[in-house]
Amino acid sequence: MTSMRAHGCTAASIAAVLLAIAWKTSTAQGEMLPPDSTVTVGAPTPDSLARLVAARFAAGSPESFDSVYGDPLGRGLVYSSSQRHSQRRAELARVLAADSARAVLLLTGTIRPKVQTDSAVAGVDAGSDQTNRVLRFSGLYEASKSGGRWVLGSRVPFDSANFIRAQDMHVALAPGRGIDVTDTLTIDVGSPYGFIARMNNSAKLVDVRLDGQRVAPLFGGGMFWIPASPRKHAHLVMHYTLADDRGKPAFGAYYNSDVWHPYFTHESGHDLALLNVTVELPAAFRLSTSIPQTESVRGNVRTVSAHSMHPQFSLALVYADNWNVVSSKLSDGTRFETFLAPAFPYSHDTLAKAIGDVYRILGKRFGEPEAPSRYVALVEDQLIDDDGIAVRIDNAVISGSNATRLAEPIVGPSYVLAHETSHGWTMNSSGYAVGMLQEGWATFAESLMLRDVYGAETERQFWERQRTGYMNGLDRGGVPGNPEARQSILANPDSRGNQYYTGSWIFRSLDFVLGDSVFDRGMRAFIQHAGKGPNGYRELIDAMSRAAGRDMTSFIMPWLSAGYIPDVDARVEERQLIVSQSQPGMLFDLPLDVALTTVSGAIVHRRMHLTARADTLALGNLEAVNDVRVDPEHHFLMQRHYGEIVRFEYPVTASPNAKTVELSGNFLAKPLAATRAGDVWVVEMPLSEGRYIWQWRVDGAAPPEDSLLIDIKGPNGSPGARSGLRLVRPLQRVPPAFP
Numbered sequence: 001m002t003s004m005r006a007h008g009c010t011a012a013s014i015a016a017v018l019l020a021i022a023w024k025t026s027t028a029q030g031e032m033l034p035p036d037s038t039v040t041v042g043a044p045t046p047d048s049l050a051r052l053v054a055a056r057f058a059a060g061s062p063e064s065f066d067s068v069y070g071d072p073l074g075r076g077l078v079y080s081s082s083q084r085h086s087q088r089r090a091e092l093a094r095v096l097a098a099d100s101a102r103a104v105l106l107l108t109g110t111i112r113p114k115v116q117t118d119s120a121v122a123g124v125d126a127g128s129d130q131t132n133r134v135l136r137f138s139g140l141y142e143a144s145k146s147g148g149r150w151v152l153g154s155r156v157p158f159d160s161a162n163f164i165r166a167q168d169m170h171v172a173l174a175p176g177r178g179i180d181v182t183d184t185l186t187i188d189v190g191s192p193y194g195f196i197a198r199m200n201n202s203a204k205l206v207d208v209r210l211d212g213q214r215v216a217p218l219f220g221g222g223m224f225w226i227p228a229s230p231r232k233h234a235h236l237v238m239h240y241t242l243a244d245d246r247g248k249p250a251f252g253a254y255y256n257s258d259v260w261h262p263y264f265t266h267e268s269g270h271d272l273a274l275l276n277v278t279v280e281l282p283a284a285f286r287l288s289t290s291i292p293q294t295e296s297v298r299g300n301v302r303t304v305s306a307h308s309m310h311p312q313f314s315l316a317l318v319y320a321d322n323w324n325v326v327s328s329k330l331s332d333g334t335r336f337e338t339f340l341a342p343a344f345p346y347s348h349d350t351l352a353k354a355i356g357d358v359y360r361i362l363g364k365r366f367g368e369p370e371a372p373s374r375y376v377a378l379v380e381d382q383l384i385d386d387d388g389i390a391v392r393i394d395n396a397v398i399s400g401s402n403a404t405r406l407a408e409p410i411v412g413p414s415y416v417l418a419h420e421t422s423h424g425w426t427m428n429s430s431g432y433a434v435g436m437l438q439e440g441w442a443t444f445a446e447s448l449m450l451r452d453v454y455g456a457e458t459e460r461q462f463w464e465r466q467r468t469g470y471m472n473g474l475d476r477g478g479v480p481g482n483p484e485a486r487q488s489i490l491a492n493p494d495s496r497g498n499q500y501y502t503g504s505w506i507f508r509s510l511d512f513v514l515g516d517s518v519f520d521r522g523m524r525a526f527i528q529h530a531g532k533g534p535n536g537y538r539e540l541i542d543a544m545s546r547a548a549g550r551d552m553t554s555f556i557m558p559w560l561s562a563g564y565i566p567d568v569d570a571r572v573e574e575r576q577l578i579v580s581q582s583q584p585g586m587l588f589d590l591p592l593d594v595a596l597t598t599v600s601g602a603i604v605h606r607r608m609h610l611t612a613r614a615d616t617l618a619l620g621n622l623e624a625v626n627d628v629r630v631d632p633e634h635h636f637l638m639q640r641h642y643g644e645i646v647r648f649e650y651p652v653t654a655s656p657n658a659k660t661v662e663l664s665g666n667f668l669a670k671p672l673a674a675t676r677a678g679d680v681w682v683v684e685m686p687l688s689e690g691r692y693i694w695q696w697r698v699d700g701a702a703p704p705e706d707s708l709l710i711d712i713k714g715p716n717g718s719p720g721a722r723s724g725l726r727l728v729r730p731l732q733r734v735p736p737a738f739p
Contacts, residue, residue, distance in 0.1 A: 041067040042149030046095045046103035049143055049150040054090035057109050057137065071155055073136040073494070077111065087112045091138075091220030096193045101145050104156060104193050108138035108221020110201065130201045131222030131259045135266070136494070138221040140193065159264040161190025164197070164271040165233070167315075169261060173281040175319060176249030178242055183261055185236040186273075195228045197262040197271075200242055207239040222259065238262065250321050251382040255393060256314030263313055267493070269430030269534045272311035279304045279317060286323040288339045290316035290396035292375040308394070309373035311531045312428065316393045318379050330356040330376075332363065337377040344380050345403055351378050354406055355397070358421040361452050362445055365520045369424035370530035376424070389416045392423040409454045411693065411725075413462045418449035425527050431536025432493045433503075433560055439496075440503020447508070463508065464691035467637060468666050470501035470565070471739035489560045505637035506559045512635040513555065513591050514548055522547035554589040554611070562586040567639040568610065570594055570628040572619065577606060579630065580614035583639075587613065590636065597627035629730070640688035642730035643737050648694065650674065650681040654720045655698045664702070665694035667739035686737035689730040695723035 043049035049068075056065045062079045069075060081088055092108040110130045140156040166186040173179050189195050195210075201222050208217050210226060211234050217224045228234070242260055244252055254260040264271040277289055283302045287295075293306035306315075320341065326348040327337045336355060338348045355376060359369075377396040384390055384400030391398045397420045407415040422445035429437035443466065451459035489498045511519045522544035529535050529543070537560055544552045564583040568590065571578050577596070581588060590610045597603050600623060608617055619625070631638060648663055655661070661681040662671035667690070674681035674696075681696075695703055703722035 039066075039068060039070045039151055042146070042151040044149060046098045046105065046143055046150050049103075049152060050093040050095055050105045050107060053105075053107055053141075053152055054093035054109070057107075058088050058090040069152055071136070073492070074155075077134065077137050081111050085114045087114055092218055092223070092225075094218065094225075096140070096225075103143040103150065105141045105143055105152070106139075106193075106196070106218070106223075106225055107141055108223050109134055110221055131198060132257065134222055135198075138198075138223050140196065156193075158191065158193070158196040159268045159270040161230075162195055162264075162270060163188040163190075164262070164264070164273045166274040167261065167276070169275070169277040169315070171277060171279045171317065173279055173287070173317065173319065174244075175252060175282065175285055175321070176244055178244045179254065179260070179317070180241050181239070181261065183238045183240075185238070185262065187234050187236050189228045189231050189234060192230065194225055195236065196223060196225045197264055198222055198259055199224050199240075199262050200259040202245075203240045203242050203260075205238065205240050207237075209237045211235055224262070246383065248383060251319060253316065253318040253381050253383055255316050260317075261315060267431055267434045268313075269428075269536070271313050272428055272430075272531055273313070274310075275306070275308040275312055275315050277304075277306050277315060279306075281319060285319050285321050286325055286339060287317060287319040288337075288377055288379045288396060290314075290318070290377070290379070290394040292335070292373055292395065309375075310370070312394050314393060316379075316396060316398070318381050318396075318398065320380070320382055323380070328352055330359055332356075332359060332374075334359060334374045334376055337375075339377065339379045341380055341382065341401065344399075344401065346406070354417055355421050357453070358418050358445075358449060361449060362422055362425060365448075365516070365523075366425055366527060367524045370426065370428050370527055376421070389420050392420040392427070394427075395424070397421055407450070407453065409450065409458050412465060413450055413454070413458050414465075415446050415449050415453070419443065419446040422446065422449075425523075426530075428530040429535050431534065431538075432490050433537040435493055435496075435499030436489050436503030436506065436560070437535075437537065437540065439499040440505075440507055443500050443504035444507035444511075447504070461691055463634065465666075466501050466504050467634070468690055468692060468739060470497060470505070470637060472666055472669060488563050491561075491563070502559065502565075502637065506556065509559075509636050510544060510552075510556070514544065518547050519544075558586045558588045562588070565637050565639065566590060568592070568630050569641060570608075570630050572596070572625045572628060575619050575622075577608070577617040577619055577628070578614060579608050579610050579617070581610060582613075587611065592631055593633065593635070595629045595632045596622070596625045597629075598622065599624045599626055640690070640730075640737075641733055641735055643686060643688040643690070643728050643734040644731050645734065646685060646687045646726065646728060648674075648683045648685075648726075650696045651720050652676065652679050652681065654722075658698045660699055662697040662700075663694060664697050665692055667692045667694075671697055686734040687726075687728045688734060688737040688739065690728050690739075692726045692728065692739075693723070694726055698722075 043052045053068050056068055057078060062082050065078045066075055089110045091110060092106050094106045095103055096106050097104045111133045112130065140158045142153040142156050143150050144153055164185055164187055168184040170182045171179050187195060205217065205219060208215050208226065210228055215226045217226045246252060256263065275291060279287055280301055280303050281287055283297045283300050285302065287304050289304060289306035291306045291308045293304055295302060295304045322341045323339045324342060325337065325339055327335060330336050330352060336352050338351055373395060375395045379396045379398050380401060381398050382401050386400065386402060388403035388405060389397065389399045406417040419442045422442045423438060426437050426441040447459050447462050450462050487495060489502060492498065525543040525547065526540050529539055541553055541556050562585055564585055566581050566588045567583040568579065568581045577594065579594065592608045592610055594606045594608050595603055596606060604622060606617060608615060650661055661674040663674055663683040664671040667687065672683050674683045
């Protein structure tokens with residue numbers, strides 16, 4: 001469900017996706033954020049400060065770490081690891097530069113789960129997970145002298161003046177054992193602090209040379225550093241090995257989530273490089289590199305050569321000994337290849353039709369994917385043995401072996417193949433909003449495909465799912481109407497709820513406000529800018545502003561920066577329509593549709609461009625109004641004030657020995673206990689307008705995950721069903737209400 005650029009994907013199965021849609025109790029992912037606090041403790045020298053911060057990262061309480069460290073995302077790592085009783089270890093604590101008032105420190109560390117049950121798990125965790133887990137801590141920091149003591153300041157972007165321009169990789173792959181890599185990086189060094197990049201913690205560096213001279217890197221905490229003076233087009237040659245500790249000799253994979261080759265960060269635009277790779281492996285195996293490739297066989301050795309046709313930041317190596325490799329052309333001339341075992345549930349032709357439809361429909365509106373290479377592949381990774389379509393990496397859509405559904409139009413709805421395929425249009429976005437630009441876009445594109453294949457009603461239900469997912473992600477504590485704020489996209493870019501839910505609504509609202517033709521023109525400009533410099537949210541705003549002929553900053557920025565969604569309401573007083581927004585913090589720029597129902601039953605629409613806390617509109621000679629609804633077609637992600645008092649009942653006879661019965665659903669942060677009333681268990685609650693999936697938990701046990709499709713006989717399920725779908729209409733005001 002995610003692009004590998006955004007944190008390196010965790011593959012998600014179709015079954016798990018359905019289960020999560022139905023009753024996952026929390027959708028906000030990423031690290032927990034601690035309470036705000038202030039750096040209060042320093043040290044007498046920069047070196048002692050580096051050692052102090054490292055020591056408190058490794059062994060201090062969250063409070064003691066907060067006293068020396070100010071970045072909220074890094075604090076969140078220590079706060080979360082403390083809550084989970086994980087093991088923290090300091091790795092590098094070095095002063096890279098210092099004068100009498102300022103210093104630059106390199107600080108890195110690792111975080112491991114407390115219990116590791118076997119060497120295989122320990123090996124995997126020592127590598128990719130460790131490297132990714134500390135992204136928000138390992139790095140460069142500014143320190144300054146204040147009052148005779150040195151204190152830690154903000155992070156210093158280590159890629160701001162450094163670039164990776166190209167990578168030429170030669171890989172010897174021994175299935176089930178590991179890889180031996182010689183990677184020649186063409187780099188620009190602009191930083192006075194040397195060259196720094198991320199690298200898998202389990203990699204063994206054999207030899208490192210800069211412009212022919214051997215250098216001794218510092219390596220630890222998922223990063224390596226080499227001393228280097230500023231220079232252009234330098235050649236950094238790294239020879240390293242990486243063991244395959246997953247123990248599957250017949251198939252395997254290396255992804256950028258494994259950090260198997262150097263890169264900066266998943267938000268950087270400075271590591272987009274032209275990639276060339278030559279992989280040698282036993283001839284009995286087939287391999288996909290995730291970019292356009294050719295191959296040859298000589299004796300017992302298969303050689304695969306691949307070249308990216310535009311700058312990319314990552315490369316995948318996926319292999320198996322039982323694939324059939326089939327190639328064909330899509331209708332637009334794109335070369336389509338499948339790397340699939342004979343038992344894979346879908347044929348090459350079926351997949352070509354489905355992916356071809358995505359390219360056709362999205363291409364008509366938004367042009368070709370970023371820097372088109374006219375190549376796309378679908379690759380089966382048999383390590384993902386219980387999952388379906390999982391991720392897009394470069395030019396490849398990756399699937400597990402059990403892709404039982406390409407789309408799910410009933411429960412979700414969802415169209416996971418379209419979601420992953422559509423990542424190609426914004427894959428090389430960069431910056432703190434990179435997750436929104438990738439996952440929000442792909443979710444929006446998924447809705448377009450659902451509309452094309454299944455119709456407008458399925459698309460509408462899909463957007464109800466996105467809203468409910470966002471609302472349920474709030475830490476509501478089981479209290480209806482709790483206005484607890486979510487961290488904003490820019491404040492917490494690791495929040496998956498922000499990336500998918502808030503992000504997708506930004507694109508949906510932009511499309512509504514600008515109209516298809518202007519929105520499409522803006523997206524085309526943004527997509528075509530990929531690889532030509534930074535391509536983040538500011539570039540998106542610029543592209544949309546040029547397309548619209550007006551500055552769109554005031555519309556887009558609150559959705560990126562605010563911790564609350566709009567809470568808009570309306571009323572009529574003395575022939576005036578009064579519309580207000582009452583959420584805390586930032587104001588939103590909202591071109592709203594307002595529906596007024598008159599005493600005769602007529603529905604009259606008025607437009608209100610709300611930019612202040614409140615605004616008024618004269619109604620003139622319009623007859624008396626007895627009801628006002630804001631944004632009735634739900635073009636914006638906003639609080640809803642209308643719904644129903646809903647009663648859920650579960651017959652005692654359905655589970656006669658039950659001691660406890662609880663209601664769970666995608667509208668609840670945690671299950672609610674039912675009350676027995678005669679021969680039924682009952683939960684009654686106010687629900688805002690929406691489409692909700694529910695289930696009964698009996699003595700703590702959920703029904704089988706495949707029962708939801710069986711139980712949906714109508715909008716409210718069948719009598720005695722353990723799960724079902726509830727459609728809530730806007731019949732009355734229900735503040736406060738779930739979700």
